[in-house]
Amino acid sequence: MPTQAAAPDHYENFPVASWLCPPRLRPPIAAIYHFARTADDIADEGDATPAQRLAELSAYHADLDAVFAAATPSARWPQVFGPLAHEVRRFALPHRLLADLLDAFAQDIAFTRDARAYADRAELLDYCRRSADPVGRLLLHLYGVHDTQALRQSDAICSALQLVNFWQDLGVDLRRGRLYLPLADCAAHGLQRADFARFAPLASAAPPPVALALVADEVHWARALMREGAPLVHRLPGRIGWELRMVVQGGLAILDKIEAQGFDSFRRRPTVGKADAPRLLWRALRMRA
Numbered sequence: 001m002p003t004q005a006a007a008p009d010h011y012e013n014f015p016v017a018s019w020l021c022p023p024r025l026r027p028p029i030a031a032i033y034h035f036a037r038t039a040d041d042i043a044d045e046g047d048a049t050p051a052q053r054l055a056e057l058s059a060y061h062a063d064l065d066a067v068f069a070a071a072t073p074s075a076r077w078p079q080v081f082g083p084l085a086h087e088v089r090r091f092a093l094p095h096r097l098l099a100d101l102l103d104a105f106a107q108d109i110a111f112t113r114d115a116r117a118y119a120d121r122a123e124l125l126d127y128c129r130r131s132a133d134p135v136g137r138l139l140l141h142l143y144g145v146h147d148t149q150a151l152r153q154s155d156a157i158c159s160a161l162q163l164v165n166f167w168q169d170l171g172v173d174l175r176r177g178r179l180y181l182p183l184a185d186c187a188a189h190g191l192q193r194a195d196f197a198r199f200a201p202l203a204s205a206a207p208p209p210v211a212l213a214l215v216a217d218e219v220h221w222a223r224a225l226m227r228e229g230a231p232l233v234h235r236l237p238g239r240i241g242w243e244l245r246m247v248v249q250g251g252l253a254i255l256d257k258i259e260a261q262g263f264d265s266f267r268r269r270p271t272v273g274k275a276d277a278p279r280l281l282w283r284a285l286r287m288r289a
Contacts, residue, residue: 104131156229245284
């Protein structure tokens with residue numbers, strides 16, 4: 001099996017094993033990325049049924065368990081588990097954090113299958129705790145950072161990034177039968193889940209003002225959560241601090257773009273690209289403790 005992961009080949013909002021990362025940490029970061037990216041593809045890509053996706057994800061989970069049991073995983077995903085096993089040995093990566101990611105993917109499949117939505121912000125954040133926060137904790141583990149405050153701030157940044165992705169992809173997710181807007185927040189704006197069927201992502205008519213006001217509230221929530229975690233950039237030395245500055249500013253830039261288009265991400269998905277890099281770098285340089 002290969003012992004080094006290939007370069008990322010999907011669009012990403014934020015840097016993945018970028019040039020800011022120390023060279024010795026690029027292989028484990030790439031291995032973690034490909035582990036999560038492949039699981040996401042199992043859960044989300046193609047035309048498999050929910051039962052098939054869950055079965056595939058269960059087999060994938062068994063291979064993860066095999067890696068940590070020092071056993072031989074199946075031959076189905078050598079490009080994932082070869083590099084991951086190598087980095088698990090080198091850096092003692094925590095099993096629970098990687099398994100949490102798979103639990104979150106399985107929950108996503110089940111929620112979509114059953115047309116479920118999140119009751120409130122607490123329930124959505126519990127999903128983020130498993131779908132996003134483990135990534136930040138894995139990176140801190142690689143850098144040898146384990147204190148409680150750093151972990152809490154990392155969780156805030158990662159949960160905020162997950163929320164950013166949700167509010168960025170509202171139209172895409174609705175088309176796939178998913179609603180991540182908390183039902184309690186919807187109700188506070190006089191909306192029910194059934195109302196969102198009318199907000200077809202490619203429709204020419206704008207969503208009603210109450211829907212835009214709801215998205216505005218969610219954007220403000222994500223921005224506040226990001227700012228809660230942002231002081232972490234000043235506590236991490238060298239390259240990791242600068243990498244994290246760019247991640248934070250990339251997330252905030254997406255929120256700014258959602259706001260600039262009137263909080264209508266039902267019909268248009270905002271993204272960051274190379275043209276945004278100078279502004280992100282300038283904002284990263286200006287971040288103060």
